[in-house]
Amino acid sequence: MEAFTYRSGALHVEDVPLSRIAQEVGTPAFVYSTGAMEAAYRAYADAFAGMDVLVCYAMKANSNLAVIRTFAALGAGVDVVSGGELAQARAAGLTGDRIIFAGVGKTREEMAQGLEAGILEFNVESEPELRALNEVASAMGRRAPVAVRINPDVDAATHEKISTGRKKDKFGIPWERAREIYSLAGELPGIDAEGIAVHIGSQLTSLAPYRAAFTRMGELARVLLADGVTLRRLDLGGGLGIDYAGEDVPSAADYARVARETLGDLGLPMVTEPGRSLVGNAGVLLARVVFVKDEGRRFVICDAAMNDLIRPTLYDAWHDVVPLLEPAPGAVMGEADFVGPVCETGDYLALERQAPPFAPDDVIAFRSAGAYARVMASNYNSRPHAPEVLVRGDHFAVVRPRQRLEAMWADEVMPPWLAGGDTA
Ligand SMILES: *Cc1c(COP(=O)(O)O)cnc(C)c1O
Secondary structure, three states: OOOEEEEOOEEEEOOEEHHHHHHHHOOOEEEEEHHHHHHHHHHHHHHOOOOOEEEEEEHHHOOOHHHHHHHHHOOOEEEEOOHHHHHHHHHOOOOHHHEEEOOOOOOHHHHHHHHHHOOOEEEEOOHHHHHHHHHHHHHOOOOEEEEEEEEOOOOOOOOHHHEOOOOOOOOOEEHHHHHHHHHHHHHOOOEEEEEEEOOOEOOEOOOHHHHHHHHHHHHHHHHHHHHOOOOOEEEOOOOEOOOOOOOOOOOHHHHHHHHHHHHHHHOOOEEEOOOHHHHHHHEEEEEEEEEEEEOOOEEEEEOOOOOOOOHHHHHOOOOOEEEOEOOOOOOOOEEEEEEOOOOOOOOEEEEEEEEOOOOOOOEEEEOOOOOOOHHHOOOHHHOOOOOEEEEEOOEEEEEEOOOOHHHHOOOOOOOHHHOOOOOO
């Protein structure tokens, strides 16, 4: 579903002109389309129709409560990676039986929180973690449901910083050691080892690494079943890429077909953990042009910056630049850099783009800003967090208002020796 379209020359999100949101909510602002999120979820649900598969939204991509609830209402579970996300998922209304807890560094406190919440599965990534979880669960008189995250040693062929399934990456247990770990797990009274998990990276644009990883998982599953391990679940991880710059990406249906072909005959329930592919292209970041500086190189200086959207400078990410007013057919295009006001050369949103003329006060949408955008934002340069807006059909709601300036330092405390207020 294409949620962002020009109608009579005005960029709309579903049935709402983005200019109306910019006017009423101000800029910068994140805007999300419910229809686009629902369509992305349904693509997974339809792709796995007939199989017992729980889609667990990886909420680190966008943890706004309204976003989480949008997916939960469709039947999704969530994948969390911290005690904070666990608490936030619960605040959004998720029950433990639909929560999966991943991550290489769960503290004992976080383990206890997960057990308390009765979560579906801990994805365990190392032997020390397995032993610690056993101790925590035993002390609570519980057994922790565990899937061992194996590192299948496949190259996801994605950006260096988001590849997670190679031997040199910090994630998972080497697949060659997996059998040994399940055998250990079988002896630990606080552990129910009942699943296998993989997650090989993010923004994958090819199915081949999935096929390699799932094949390896299938081989292991057969070995474990022969060993007498009671497997209840296979967790496929997430990572399906999205189209940022016109690239060809596999569909959820293609991805599900690979899972079916490699693992379907095992007849086991499955979990999938998509994040980016459920929300990435459902969002935009709206920014207003402050100045245009053209001294040989055209800089379009915006009111949004790297603190709002760090992906371009962190991952060399591409976000399409779309004017709210459709350029006239004969508009003269020229190269431009879209930058923010932050005092860093790395503060840019888009470089060397062919773009129509822009003038101060024009509003621009930076596309694909639904995932790993607002969640990675900071208050750098004491810039308050941009608001988040959720659209559904012809109406919209501010689901998190713009941060008040005072809120940025409201939690700070003066030490006694500075508390007098005398600054002379
Ligand atoms: C980040 C993450 C995901 C989601 O990845 P996407 O690329 O956003 O789909 C899924 N599972 C785990 C364990 C993760 O860390």
